[in-house]
Amino acid sequence: MSCRSSDGCGPVQRPRTMEKPGVKKLARKISGTGKSWWVSTLRWLAVLFSLGLVLGVATLFALYQLIDVPSANADFKTQTTKVYYSDGKSQIGSFATQDRESIDFEQMPETIRAAVIAAEDRTFYDNEGIDFKGILRAVRNNTTSGEITSGGSTITQQYVKVLYLNQERSYSRKVKEAILSLKISRQQSKEEILQGYLNTIYFGNGAYGVQVASKTYFGHSASKLQVDEAAALATVINNPSYYDPYSEDVETRMMPRYRYVLSGMLKAGAISQADYDKYAEKLPTFKKKTNSGRYKGTRGFLLDLVRKKLVGLGYTDAQIDGGGLRIVTTFDRKMQNAAVEAVRESRPDGLKELHQALVTIQPGTGAVKAMFGGDDFLKSQLNWATLGAQPGSTFKVFGVIAALDNGFSLKTQLDGNSPYRLPGSSVTIGNQGDSGGQSFGRVPLERATEESINTAFVDLTVQMEDGPDKIVKAARDAGVSERALSVYDDENVRGVVTSLGTEVIPTIDMANAYATLAAEGKRSEWYVVKRVESPEKRVLYKHDARPKQSIDEDVAADTLKALQGVVSNGTGTNGRTVCPTAGKTGTATAGPRKDQHVSSSWFVGTTPKLTTAVMYNRGKGNEDLEGYMPTFYGGQYPAKTFANYMNKVLDSSDCGSFPPPANIKADQGTDYVAPAPTCGDGKRYSSSAGECVSTVPDCKDGETLNKGKSKCVKEEEEEEKPEPTPTKPTPVKPTPTQPTQPTPTQPTPTTPPVTPNPGGGGPAAPSGQ
Numbered sequence: 001m002s003c004r005s006s007d008g009c010g011p012v013q014r015p016r017t018m019e020k021p022g023v024k025k026l027a028r029k030i031s032g033t034g035k036s037w038w039v040s041t042l043r044w045l046a047v048l049f050s051l052g053l054v055l056g057v058a059t060l061f062a063l064y065q066l067i068d069v070p071s072a073n074a075d076f077k078t079q080t081t082k083v084y085y086s087d088g089k090s091q092i093g094s095f096a097t098q099d100r101e102s103i104d105f106e107q108m109p110e111t112i113r114a115a116v117i118a119a120e121d122r123t124f125y126d127n128e129g130i131d132f133k134g135i136l137r138a139v140r141n142n143t144t145s146g147e148i149t150s151g152g153s154t155i156t157q158q159y160v161k162v163l164y165l166n167q168e169r170s171y172s173r174k175v176k177e178a179i180l181s182l183k184i185s186r187q188q189s190k191e192e193i194l195q196g197y198l199n200t201i202y203f204g205n206g207a208y209g210v211q212v213a214s215k216t217y218f219g220h221s222a223s224k225l226q227v228d229e230a231a232a233l234a235t236v237i238n239n240p241s242y243y244d245p246y247s248e249d250v251e252t253r254m255m256p257r258y259r260y261v262l263s264g265m266l267k268a269g270a271i272s273q274a275d276y277d278k279y280a281e282k283l284p285t286f287k288k289k290t291n292s293g294r295y296k297g298t299r300g301f302l303l304d305l306v307r308k309k310l311v312g313l314g315y316t317d318a319q320i321d322g323g324g325l326r327i328v329t330t331f332d333r334k335m336q337n338a339a340v341e342a343v344r345e346s347r348p349d350g351l352k353e354l355h356q357a358l359v360t361i362q363p364g365t366g367a368v369k370a371m372f373g374g375d376d377f378l379k380s381q382l383n384w385a386t387l388g389a390q391p392g393s394t395f396k397v398f399g400v401i402a403a404l405d406n407g408f409s410l411k412t413q414l415d416g417n418s419p420y421r422l423p424g425s426s427v428t429i430g431n432q433g434d435s436g437g438q439s440f441g442r443v444p445l446e447r448a449t450e451e452s453i454n455t456a457f458v459d460l461t462v463q464m465e466d467g468p469d470k471i472v473k474a475a476r477d478a479g480v481s482e483r484a485l486s487v488y489d490d491e492n493v494r495g496v497v498t499s500l501g502t503e504v505i506p507t508i509d510m511a512n513a514y515a516t517l518a519a520e521g522k523r524s525e526w527y528v529v530k531r532v533e534s535p536e537k538r539v540l541y542k543h544d545a546r547p548k549q550s551i552d553e554d555v556a557a558d559t560l561k562a563l564q565g566v567v568s569n570g571t572g573t574n575g576r577t578v579c580p581t582a583g584k585t586g587t588a589t590a591g592p593r594k595d596q597h598v599s600s601s602w603f604v605g606t607t608p609k610l611t612t613a614v615m616y617n618r619g620k621g622n623e624d625l626e627g628y629m630p631t632f633y634g635g636q637y638p639a640k641t642f643a644n645y646m647n648k649v650l651d652s653s654d655c656g657s658f659p660p661p662a663n664i665k666a667d668q669g670t671d672y673v674a675p676a677p678t679c680g681d682g683k684r685y686s687s688s689a690g691e692c693v694s695t696v697p698d699c700k701d702g703e704t705l706n707k708g709k710s711k712c713v714k715e716e717e718e719e720e721k722p723e724p725t726p727t728k729p730t731p732v733k734p735t736p737t738q739p740t741q742p743t744p745t746q747p748t749p750t751t752p753p754v755t756p757n758p759g760g761g762g763p764a765a766p767s768g769q
Helices: 022-032 037-066 110-120 132-145 155-164 171-185 188-202 210-218 227-240 249-265 273-279 299-312 317-322 333-346 392-404 446-448 455-465 466-476 481-488 509-516 553-569 636-647
Strands: 081-084 093-095 324-328 354-361 368-372 413-415 442-444 527-534 539-542 581-592 595-604 613-618 681-685 691-692 704-706 713-714
Touching: 037 691, 081 317, 081 368, 081 613, 093 155, 093 299, 110 155, 110 188, 110 227, 110 249, 155 171, 155 188, 188 210, 188 392, 210 317, 227 249, 227 273, 249 273, 273 539, 299 317, 299 324, 299 527, 333 368, 333 636, 354 509, 392 446, 392 455, 392 466, 392 553, 392 595, 413 455, 442 446, 446 455, 446 553, 446 704, 455 466, 455 595, 466 481, 466 509, 481 636, 509 581, 509 613, 553 595, 581 636, 595 636, 613 636
Parallel strands: 081 324
Antiparallel strands: 081 093, 324 527, 354 368, 354 613, 413 442, 527 539, 581 595, 595 613, 681 691, 704 713
């Protein structure tokens, strides 16, 4: 009979619990007791990897169950970006975003289906929405680069990203994208996915979807796409900005990927080898860019420049064309309308291929207030406001700036004879253009500027040490772009005629340079994008004008004085306005010496508050203007256009004023005195020697330097005693016992005789006026 505790037999002895041998056995098996440590390590890693894999699969399964397919993005159809004048209310135009026409799958020919699959996802019909090999490849690339640069996305993933997600680059977004792609691939057929993709993907130039893209680039519906056209569209998808069919180097950019697409179509059996050989030779012919009238007329030049500047600020094509942005520009609506009106009113009628440019910039800020680059952007995309031409004598202003900054004054005499023979050469230069071609003899710099005397400016360049370099530097300091001035890096281009404006300079750069003078030497970089706002009017970007003192204030003031003389009594009298005006005419010539002709004519002028450059040229920019009229000089049509326009926009009651002249070097007379070189410590410049010489004597053997007298003395000589200092006699104080007190006497100082001045006595005579 067994004993129970209730019977008082004592505590029950429970059987000892035995450990399951499986756990220890497994641990021993993994650790490999008695075996080498690396085998043990590998086994543990294998276990950890298996556990991680199981955990990862479990996590993905959980996420798959938890993440639902969301509604399509509210901005999936994108929002139009609008461009406004400076008031932020009046609209210049827009950048269309979702210019889309959805079509059925049956309307999408096999050519475009095969091309897109060959370009973007060659495993499309085999994968389940994601390509694991592609993902692993992308992870490897991203790990190597240290940032997320590639995504390994399938067509389904791209479709999901556009339709349901944002453009964020992160691993969390990629995980969500992969899960949604798996779900979409189970909910929709391959045909439905491909149809949705081709109806939504961006093809550049405002074209969303294959239907609009086909019309944009080839002028017909998608159903008529040929093999080469389809391959070209599939090429664009990868990077619409880089593979833009309207880019200048389209062949260089597109051809490699275009052939990659064709080779993929060949491998898939969509085209034959004969087709590949035929179409791989060249790109298809693209339709001329039209943009549905969005760029029509003069406003097209404004929109095109704004777009380029937005790209420069880092905005993508998709953001510009579909981000619903509000772009507030610097363009003033009244001034812009007046510019178009003035150009059309002032130019001669009936002249073909005659081009004009007009740019107005606000001194002190660099804001472009008005711009006329051409009559119709759709007919010609050449913007003469940013292209420019040879500026002719308007470039002489930089000669004036350089001269005043290097020892010249407005009174300095120059050789204005014509012809002018270059020193030490048989080469001669003559006056022409606005100066009338006459010989002026010796003239001051101020008059040489007023009359636009070529030979005087050549003489100035010759006299000034490193004259060409200093003139180019003055142009750079004033605001002419490095890109435009890079031509002067060639020593064969720089020369005595540098100030005569023989190289092409953008009209907008010349306006900006003169605006620097009106701003008392403070240069600002010109700009057209004032502010960028989100659709909710949240400020995303705001221009910060930072003027820099690049030209000395006194130099700017005296240069303005000379330029005012041009307008008041020189070659630019047709440029007078209701406000104080300073300006310069310019006429450039082209062709062989015996057959030279006027190729461009200019007037660049400024009032205290507005600066405007006007340029006329013909054809490609170097054809004969004089053939239109006998004297197509800067002082004629350009100056008249300038005055017509400025008088429309200026307020005579709010003109402002120029700074008073500084009269630099006015006391040095009429001859040029080159500034003495700066010498180091212990040296001075010797005009007779033409170089810096030491101020410390070089003592001979047996001599030593007497620092007190800065001369050498013999070593054995005693140091000279200082001369006695004259003392004033002290009056003798009488003693009380003396009956009388003598009067103290003080010696009367002697005055040295006056020595006549060899140069003439009396005050210095004032310099000639």
